[in-house]
Amino acid sequence: LHRALSGDVAFLLHRIFMRSISVLGSDKQITKWIPLASQYQLIGSYAQTELGHGTYLQGLETTAVFDITTQEFILNTPKISAMKWWPGDMGRSATHTVVFAQLYVQGKCYGVHPFIVQIRSLQDHSLCPGITAGDIGPKMNFEHIDNGYLMMQNVRVPRENMLNKFCEVQPDGTYVRRGSQKINYFTMTTVRISLISDEVLIPLMKACTIAIRYSVVRRQSKLKPGEEEAKILDYQTQQEKLLPQLAAAYAFHFINDYLQELFDRGYKKIQKKNFDTLPELHAFSSGFKAMVTQHCTSAVEICLRACGGHGYSLLSGLPSLYTKILASCIYEGENTILLLQTARFLIKCFMAASAGQSVPPSVTYLAAVKPGKCPAKNKLDFLSPDIYTEAYQHMAVRLISSTAAKLQDLIQSGVKKHDAWNQCTVQLAQAAKAHCHYITVKNFAETVEKLETKAGIQKIMKHLCDLFALHGIFSNSGVFLHDGYISGAQMDLVTASYLDLLAVIRKDAVPLVDAFDFTDKSLNSALGSYDGQVYHRLYEWAQKSPTNKQMSPAYERYLKPLLHNTPSKL
Amino acid sequence: LHRALSGDVAFLLHRIFMRSISVLGSDKQITKWIPLASQYQLIGSYAQTELGHGTYLQGLETTAVFDITTQEFILNTPKISAMKWWPGDMGRSATHTVVFAQLYVQGKCYGVHPFIVQIRSLQDHSLCPGITAGDIGPKMNFEHIDNGYLMMQNVRVPRENMLNKFCEVQPDGTYVRRGSQKINYFTMTTVRISLISDEVLIPLMKACTIAIRYSVVRRQSKLKPGEEEAKILDYQTQQEKLLPQLAAAYAFHFINDYLQELFDRGYKKIQKKNFDTLPELHAFSSGFKAMVTQHCTSAVEICLRACGGHGYSLLSGLPSLYTKILASCIYEGENTILLLQTARFLIKCFMAASAGQSVPPSVTYLAAVKPGKCPAKNKLDFLSPDIYTEAYQHMAVRLISSTAAKLQDLIQSGVKKHDAWNQCTVQLAQAAKAHCHYITVKNFAETVEKLETKAGIQKIMKHLCDLFALHGIFSNSGVFLHDGYISGAQMDLVTASYLDLLAVIRKDAVPLVDAFDFTDKSLNSALGSYDGQVYHRLYEWAQKSPTNKQMSPAYERYLKPLLHNTPSKL
Numbered sequence A, B: 001l002h003r004a005l006s007g008d009v010a011f012l013l014h015r016i017f018m019r020s021i022s023v024l025g026s027d028k029q030i031t032k033w034i035p036l037a038s039q040y041q042l043i044g045s046y047a048q049t050e051l052g053h054g055t056y057l058q059g060l061e062t063t064a065v066f067d068i069t070t071q072e073f074i075l076n077t078p079k080i081s082a083m084k085w086w087p088g089d090m091g092r093s094a095t096h097t098v099v100f101a102q103l104y105v106q107g108k109c110y111g112v113h114p115f116i117v118q119i120r121s122l123q124d125h126s127l128c129p130g131i132t133a134g135d136i137g138p139k140m141n142f143e144h145i146d147n148g149y150l151m152m153q154n155v156r157v158p159r160e161n162m163l164n165k166f167c168e169v170q171p172d173g174t175y176v177r178r179g180s181q182k183i184n185y186f187t188m189t190t191v192r193i194s195l196i197s198d199e200v201l202i203p204l205m206k207a208c209t210i211a212i213r214y215s216v217v218r219r220q221s222k223l224k225p226g227e228e229e230a231k232i233l234d235y236q237t238q239q240e241k242l243l244p245q246l247a248a249a250y251a252f253h254f255i256n257d258y259l260q261e262l263f264d265r266g267y268k269k270i271q272k273k274n275f276d277t278l279p280e281l282h283a284f285s286s287g288f289k290a291m292v293t294q295h296c297t298s299a300v301e302i303c304l305r306a307c308g309g310h311g312y313s314l315l316s317g318l319p320s321l322y323t324k325i326l327a328s329c330i331y332e333g334e335n336t337i338l339l340l341q342t343a344r345f346l347i348k349c350f351m352a353a354s355a356g357q358s359v360p361p362s363v364t365y366l367a368a369v370k371p372g373k374c375p376a377k378n379k380l381d382f383l384s385p386d387i388y389t390e391a392y393q394h395m396a397v398r399l400i401s402s403t404a405a406k407l408q409d410l411i412q413s414g415v416k417k418h419d420a421w422n423q424c425t426v427q428l429a430q431a432a433k434a435h436c437h438y439i440t441v442k443n444f445a446e447t448v449e450k451l452e453t454k455a456g457i458q459k460i461m462k463h464l465c466d467l468f469a470l471h472g473i474f475s476n477s478g479v480f481l482h483d484g485y486i487s488g489a490q491m492d493l494v495t496a497s498y499l500d501l502l503a504v505i506r507k508d509a510v511p512l513v514d515a516f517d518f519t520d521k522s523l524n525s526a527l528g529s530y531d532g533q534v535y536h537r538l539y540e541w542a543q544k545s546p547t548n549k550q551m552s553p554a555y556e557r558y559l560k561p562l563l564h565n566t567p568s569k570l
Helices: A012-024 A029-039 A181-213 A237-273 A278-306 A308-312 A318-331 A334-354 A361-367 A379-385 A385-412 A417-423 A425-450 A454-477 A479-480 A488-506 A510-514 A524-544 A547-565 B012-024 B027-038 B181-215 B237-272 B278-306 B308-312 B318-329 B337-354 B362-365 B377-381 B386-410 B416-451 B453-475 B478-482 B488-506 B509-514 B523-543 B546-563
Strands: A043-045 A065-066 A074-078 A094-105 A108-118 A130-137 A148-152 A155-158 A167-169 A176-177 B044-047 B061-068 B073-074 B096-105 B106-116 B130-137 B148-152 B156-158 B165-171 B175-177
Touching: A012 A029, A012 A043, A012 A094, A012 A108, A012 A181, A029 B318, A043 B278, A065 B181, A065 B453, A074 A094, A074 A108, A108 A155, A108 A181, A108 B308, A130 B156, A181 A237, A181 A278, A181 A308, A181 A318, A181 A510, A237 A425, A237 A454, A237 A488, A237 B337, A237 B416, A278 A308, A278 A318, A278 A334, A278 A361, A278 B318, A308 A318, A318 B278, A318 B318, A334 A361, A334 A385, A334 A425, A334 B237, A334 B377, A361 A385, A379 A385, A379 A488, A385 A417, A385 A425, A385 A454, A385 A479, A425 A454, A425 B237, A454 A479, A479 A488, A479 B181, A479 B478, A488 A510, A488 B096, A488 B416, A510 B012, A524 B308, A547 B488, B012 B027, B012 B106, B012 B181, B073 B096, B073 B106, B096 B148, B106 B156, B106 B181, B181 B237, B181 B278, B181 B308, B181 B318, B181 B509, B237 B278, B237 B416, B237 B453, B237 B488, B237 B509, B278 B308, B278 B318, B278 B362, B278 B416, B308 B318, B337 B362, B337 B386, B362 B386, B362 B416, B377 B386, B377 B453, B377 B488, B386 B416, B386 B453, B386 B478, B416 B453, B453 B478, B453 B488, B478 B488, B488 B509
Parallel strands: A043 A094, A065 A094, B044 B096, B061 B096
Antiparallel strands: A065 A074, A074 A155, A094 A108, A130 A148, A167 A176, B061 B073, B073 B156, B096 B106, B130 B148, B165 B175
């Protein structure tokens, strides 16, 4: 159900509320709150972002002052820019929320901490004393989610409501930390990884399904004189729009597995209060969230535009997929900021690796800088995963090392550290993307290799892997040509191989989108949620005026078969 | 008013209806119809696209059969895919439309021709006999426009209703052509040029205005330790998002003047029945429509995302700018198809120029293939328009000539012409874009040179011109590096010069957006339509529920000053 609806349901933040408690709460807190939340005896939200601060969490202005006499925290919104702004499900639904606030004990500020705060009555759902809350207004999508604002005036919660697995205020006001201060942001790390599969990958799969199926039914213009008009998927330009997006959907499906594994390993350690993997997890979850959301957003836009006017009609389902997925580039960490977090980690690892120190296994490649040139001699060589993976690795190392060098040069020439950093940020973001792109290609190639027992699947996955890799080189050719690692003549071979692959994959394209089984049950219901969405829009719209209803027959007779063809008609 | 509202009004197609008659109608037809239309005694539409055919006009299925006995044309929609689909203002508003239909005289088909058809009564606005029409349903934007469908069953119009400046069916059934058959598509050529200024450039200017003004008020995180949080426009990454879009707005403003001049010169000749410039006008209007709409659509998306969550709120005005401008990539010619039209012209000109034949002045550069290398030696050299214009020219010639060579190689190796063309289309589209990019850079540089009497303006326009050119090289570095015209070391100089420029332009950014005077009256009302739009959205949304109204104070007190700051607060 969740795969089919992917985000088109309310109470998404309820899950994040629960995750915060599971990750940051003590066993006692988990025992108290999780059963209540699981049984929907309360509805949770997650109140971090404020009107004045999203990215810069240290700048949050909401305060939580410990009152030793009553053993309570007193929460306040000291000014309007401190108002919580955006939390999902808060405008009218949530009864409770996790509020991030600056903790003060005996006049001393201990930084941002999470507090469970009840905001609405469990009897009549009215706002609790001291609470002002409501909806923040219309957005580009998510009409069904009541993103809200929240202001607090002397709202008191018991001492036990600060999530205290990793830090605690004791009854006498003593502040105790167990582990890294950064653990408070760990909910976001977990959310960034889980949103890839839940909120980003599935919309891309749906968009590919709609656009590719449309392209084998829609005919337009003649490819060969005297013949019937051609299916638009038989045009090279249409293949070049859609098939790389299909390949990307698989690439990100596999990188999601990779991240999940990395996260599970790291989280086991964190539960044992070993925080060593925290920087790596933070860097990877940030960079991949940014790369994948950016790529998938562009991909959905390409799918929409590839369907022409019919794609622009709400009835295709594509516009709402786009306006929703776009938000993923902003929420849970704005992408540029996230890439710079990854870049900071990479630069640090690069310096450490250069100095011979040990670095996490995922970035040991940074130590292995080989000058060399790409050894490919003909276009078939570029279908070798070793050849292209090596090219991506070389490119990532070059971008990271050259930016590290620029940074050092600036600092050595007397520019202050923070100014130097700012002057390198465009290139740092590029370097972080390059790293994520490399890992994605490498992981795709390794995954394909492991499929060897399933020959039919391996063959077509190999084509998609090649396509994903070569599309990346073709469309970012500059970074590969820059130092001559790939020559101009070799780039022509890349282009030839890439364009050849499009024609090869074209004949498997529809089975490949049919494999995105949104229900885990049957191929035919893959478009079930899409159909439902279209009918919903059509119904809503038809209600507006009686004449609007006239259009329905046209939809039934022509548009529906055009947009919702069954796999049998290829 | 039109600049301020840009598209947010109804009856846009009425203008295209009038333009069709002015361009394609005889003097007699103009005398009859234009006064009626000017005084809104009828409301016109333009019915070209059908459910089954948009791009491939020759494939339109609507028929107009000449009945010699009654001196009428009989119009029919022979099947559901022939139903007109998308015409603006047709769902409920239009009383008349220009229908494009296959002309049949005495059993012979003469191809697609335009006919004036009345579809609704001028008395009670009911549908005329034989007409079925209505609204096509909800779209991604344009809620105020009733895009419609139209089916005709034996609808008769008098012989005089075929627009007959360039071709006519005489009473005895003789078909007479005066000039090129392609002139019937000329309305689209004029629309493609005029939409650049009316529907594409102004939304980009508005998006730049909103995003850049926001970025000098919004503060987030610290650039220097111990200081106040920084304006986000002081971050290099934010500059790199927004300032190239600002430069593009100026670049396209100037290319619009260039196209307007080219068009005016050509149109004067066409009115004298000299059709020599038609291919060039068609190629230029197609390619620039595609390049400018694509670039502006991406630019508006960048502006939206650069404002983070506040950009995603409908109250910023950015989401509706985006969902509207996106359509411009599809309507009046899908962009990929248009680029291939331009490419066909360029390949033809390149072959002609190579054979020593004369070609239109705008493409004589294709004959001047110089191998050479870029002579730039330091980063300041890349601020020389000669250096970068030459680089763009070299790159355009290389892409066009290498694609022409691939095409010829394929044909000589026995591949059929149409297959060979299809196998080159990805590269052909790229070559067409390169041509348009080159002309845009060249035209910007020449325009700046002519500003020499206005030194202050010239200086800042020069910066923007440099930024536009270097941003293009930086973000498409592969095509410049490919044959070594620009070396890797020179690309580093480009990057350095480009990043330096961002900091230089940053201090002039707000005055530059203020110069987009949407009312031609005052700077402060530049955001008038934006404010109006925001209030409209907020009002609509507040109507939905009484609790929605609670948010208004937050908007008034915080969001409004944040999003709508006055130029004084920089």
